[in-house]
């Protein structure tokens with residue numbers, strides 16, 4: 001018997017008392033179902049709880065952190081311009097381009113205008129004019145990323161570069177919008193979709209790439225999943241979110257499917273796994289444990305020497321190939337009349 005049934009027979013006064021003393025139950029943002037707690041989340045010193053919806057498998061934080069604290073984190077501390085990060089971002093731009101290219105809408109004779117939300121260092125933004133034949137504006141909350149983009153292009157860059165989507169609110173200008181690995185950093189998708197829908201022209205599309213909550217490896221490994229990142233990722237979308245949820249924002253689902261992440265994502269996953277095993281297993285005593293430990297040490301050595309290089313990539317790719325649903329989610333939404 002659930003909480004609702006238990007309280008259905010009580011009068012209003014008693015019911016109010018109960019709800020004021022019990023912490024509110026978690027309900028899925030997308031399908032309103034209940035869920036189970038997965039693991040701890042953190043934002044600096046603050047702690048939260050990640051829940052998984054039992055019905056649509058998406059994952060969300062139970063009680064969101066203060067929006068201002070989260071914004072401050074992404075504005076000031078998230079990006080670090082490490083050589084490896086820059087290299088990875090450059091490689092990923094091509095992977096993103098190939099994944100969204102089939103879903104891009106063309107505006108006919110009109111000059112097409114696109115928007116990238118959360119552009120990071122701007123490598124994808126660089127590709128859009130030449131590869132997709134569109135002008136592109138950029139939203140990027142991080143000051144250091146905006147500086148990086150400006151430094152690289154000086155005053156030669158065309159298109160707007162703004163800090164927040166709110167600055168473009170309601171302009172209904174864009175034929176295409178892109179958000180690559182952005183939504184997992186949000187705590188609730190709704191406000192983002194409302195803003196995104198409001199900047200699209202009728203028939204315009206937003207393409208989203210994000211870790212897949214319904215991925216087999218995430219379901220198997222939980223907090224140890226390479227993309228769990230409990231101190232940065234607060235929401236994961238799944239392929240089972242009902243289309244009616246998106247319809248509330250005037251958006252029709254064109255595509256919602258699992259895709260294989262770019263190879264370059266995997267070295268970090270391997271690195272994270274090795275680190276965790278070394279940290280938590282200590283010195284295994286069994287024969288199998290000793291062998292495993294030996295293999296891990298052998299694997300970790302060239303790995304460390306190559307600065308997150310590709311030494312373990314074949315192993316990780318082979319493992320990933322057998323896992324379905326895959327680790328990344330492609331979601332394409334089209335603005336339609338409500």
Ligand SMILES: [Zn+2]
Pocket residue numbers: 028029030031032033053054055056057058
């Ligand atoms: Zn759900």
